[in-house]
Amino acid sequence: MRVYAEKRILNLRPHTYRRPGGFRRRDTSRPRDNRPANGTYGCVVADLDPAVALARWAEFVNRALRSVRPALSDRKIYELSGISTSTLSRWRNAKGTQLPEIDRVKVFCRVVGASLTEAMAVLGMTDDDPQATPEAPLPxxxxxxxxxxxxxxxxxxxxxxxxxxxxxxxxxxxxxxxxxxxxxxx
Missing domain, CATH: 1.10.287 (Helix Hairpins)
Structure with missing residues (x-):
């Protein structure tokens, strides 16, 4: 009877109840990604395949890093921007499934002296597209x-x-x- 009562109490507690051990359930009301809850960045987002955007972003990052490489190492960029060396490596190699967060793009561009407008265009977040979007591969x-x-x-x-x-x-x-x-x- 006691076990039943405990389960009943747990079910009646307010939604702010934390599970023992500090574990929280993930909010599954929307998928995990770097987009804001309202789905916009405040600018026009083109219909760009994420794999294409990641490849373009990798080219942009490699070009920006080549231009500052003698003066800034990955470690120095981490100290200036807070972007970890593993994140820089993932960006350079077009790894992962998500586009970078807007805040990180802004910080990266500021630290390496790259154009934020060009970075946004590369990620497909403006109207002007720097390159023609390749067609999807045929089945x-x-x-x-x-x-x-x-x-x-x-x-x-x-x-x-x-x-x-x-x-x-x-x-x-x-x-x-x-x-x-x-x-x-x-």
């Missing part, structure tokens, strides 16, 4: 079909069949957007 099955069409050893009958199939799929995709839902047909 493997589509790549196989394109190779078959380009291969001169593929029989002409197979190429015609593939072309007709693609035309049929394209027509179907075009017509799907034009049809009315069944509820609006009357």
């Amino acid at each position: 493997p099955d589509v790549q196989i079909i394109l190779r078959k069409l380009a291969d001169p050893s593929t029989p002409e009958a197979d190429r015609d069949f593939i072309r007709q199939s693609l035309e049929m799929l394209a027509d179907r995709a075009r017509s799907v957007g034009k049809t009315k839902p069944a509820s609006q047909a009357h």
Whole structure:
């Protein structure tokens, strides 16, 4: 009976109750990332693939570090900015899954003397894009079909069949957007 009562008391405690041992549950109301809760940075965020943004950021960091390298070591940058050497290494090698936090980008640019505007453009956080965004890679099955069409050893009958199939799929995709839902047909 006592165990039941203890469980009941724990369930009735206010939400500020801390679990024994100091462990807290993570807030799962939104995913972990470096974006603010309202989803904006106060500037326009382009639809940029995170892998592309990380690669661009790595190039930017390497270029900025090359320009200050004789005077500033990773350790000295850590002392001036508070950005750890492991973070600098992760940025240089485009490791990780998240873009750097805005505050860290600002501090890094200030310490190494790099342009904050260019850094924001590299991360896709402004309207002007310094480089054209590469298209997403094609799925493997589509790549196989394109190779078959380009291969001169593929029989002409197979190429015609593939072309007709693609035309049929394209027509179907075009017509799907034009049809009315069944509820609006009357």
